[in-house]
Amino acid sequence: MSTNLADPQRLATPPTFQSVSVNRRIKNGIATALVWGAFLVAIIPLVWVLYTVVQRGFPVILDGDWWQKSMSGLLARQQGGGAYHAIYGTLVQGLVCAVISVPIGIMIAIYLVEYGGRSRLSKATTFMVDILTGVPSIVAALFVYTVWITTFGLGRSALAVSLALVLLMVPVIVRTTEEMLKIVPDELREASYALGIPKWKTIVKIVIPTALSGILTGIMLALARVMGETAPVLVLAAYAPFINYNLFDGPMASLPLMMVNERNNPTAAGFDRIWGAAITLVVLITLFNLLATVISRALAPKTK
Amino acid sequence: MAKRLDIKDLNLFYGKFHAVENVSLAVPPKNVTAFIGPSGCGKSTVLRSLNRMHEVAPGARVEGKVLLDGEDIYTSTVDPVEVRRTIGMVFQRPNPFPTMSIRDNVVAGLRLAGLKDKKKLDEVAERSLRGANLWNEVKDRLDKPGGGLSGGQQQRLCIARAIAVQPDVLLMDEPCSALDPISTLAIEDLITELKKEYTIVIVTHNMQQAARVSDQTAFFNLLGVGQPGQLIEVDDTEKIFSNPSQKATEDYISGRFG
Secondary structure, three states, X not given: OHHHHHOOOOOOOOOOOOOOOHHHHHHHHHHHHHHHHHHHHHHHHHHHHHHHHHHHHHHHHHOHHHHHOOOOOOOOOOOOOOOHHXXXXXXXXXXXXXXXXXXXXXXXXXXXXXXXXXXXXXXXXXXXXXXXXOOOHHHHHHHHHHHHHHHOOOOOOHHHHHHHHHXXXXXXXXXXXXXHHHOOOHHHHHHHHHOOOOHHHHHHHHHHHHHHHXXXXXXXXXXXXXXXXXXXXXXXXXXXXXXXXXXXXXXXXXXXHHHHHHHOOOOHHHHHHHHHHHHHHHHHHHHHHHHHHHHHHHHOOOOO | OOOOEEEEEEEEEEOOEEEEEEEEEEEOOOOEEEEEOOOOOOHHHHHHHOOOOHHHOOOEEEEEEEEEOOEEOOOOOOOHHHHHHHEEEEOOOOOOOOOOEHHHHHHHHHHHOOOOOHHHHHHHHHHHHHHOOOHHHHOOOOOOEHHHOOHHHHXXXXXXXXXXXXXXXXXXXXXXXXXXXXXXXXXXXXXXXXXXXXXXXXXXXXXXXXXXXXXXXXEEEEOOXXXXXXXXXXXXXXXXXXXXXXHHHHHHHOOOOO
């Protein structure tokens, strides 16, 4: 009793709760250090690359000519000219690829989620898509080269590039669309059936709109990925320093191809163009990602 | 409007599992029939077989007959889509379409069936929302998303959506189990209103609810785990809750098991 009076902080019984043990504090410290370490390992190269690209390329793309002119008629060591021809090539090859891949990819995903179930065809399709996801771009490019150019005897062209990109883009779209369709609750499908709405209309009018924002994000990310692919353009399209609007014939530039080409140009002009093309590609892909975010926000189901 | 349902020797299966055995039951028009019984006894399964929703589950199979005013809905020439248009359904959890506004949710059934006349659709939306006692609460925000309503309002929105296609029969699968007592009361009042025009079958776990809203009660039970569910008895609600003819029914409603 006297001790209690002397020390009011001291309790008659031992406290139920005690401070965090040393052992746990050490474990917590180690885990925190590992997590931060992993974060730094990931972020340092990223910042470094971005800094290098921006520092070396930014002055180049500030020139208005960069966005409006091609390299037509310029000597390798001459400054000036622009990347218009390469930007056009990258965009058009990417878009043609998307126009072919998006319907195929979405329809495969619809089959897998809504109709396939656990059938053998569905399992086989999933397996093929998995394999296709792992195919390196150079293999896709060589496959198209073998079929399109060696077997059918058709020339190298932007369309051939797009076809190789389709092989890379379809599995990505199937995967993302499949995941998005799977998270649409079955209750919505049942609610629709119970109103006497046929299955196909339920898919088109209820399921797809509910999943649309996620599907579009997936498409944009897939597009961003294929626009940076180098192997297909190297194998399937020759570089053209001038503007070629023809999809079906002749050499056509693209940003990765322009960078490869200017790598062989040892002058200061070549150096500038490599970094200019690099930052242009980064900017284009960033724009696509931003666009994806904006569209998916606009289309996402709302509650307010 | 308001047709009668006759269930004859209905057997329901999920793959090899025999879920419900030999159910025969008559549902008179403009009448509320309640299905009660312990979990897993197959009452929801029977309900879902009444508008051919049972077969949506993979491997699900139906034997026996369900007659809507004498016409078997399981005849091979009958389109299940037509059956579901005639026999509407409200689910356990409110499930408004998240991409649609309140108005679009209500008229979804008609619009997706091809009705385009905007004036007609607006009329139907108002009539159905009034029918579901929701009009006064949402008339100023018909263009807002249905997902923004409270749970009870969402469930009434789903009822409005179900009655917008003017079904002959309305099936309700535990429509109040996700709602608070006040919303539950609103839905129960609504069921009493709807009875004037529709034949209603409701599955409920809440025996007071069955006693309050239904005219006829069917008690389902299962003899053991893995055994098929069975219809024990069906009678006037008053009789079931005061003087049931089967011992199992009495045990269940007096809370001695289940």
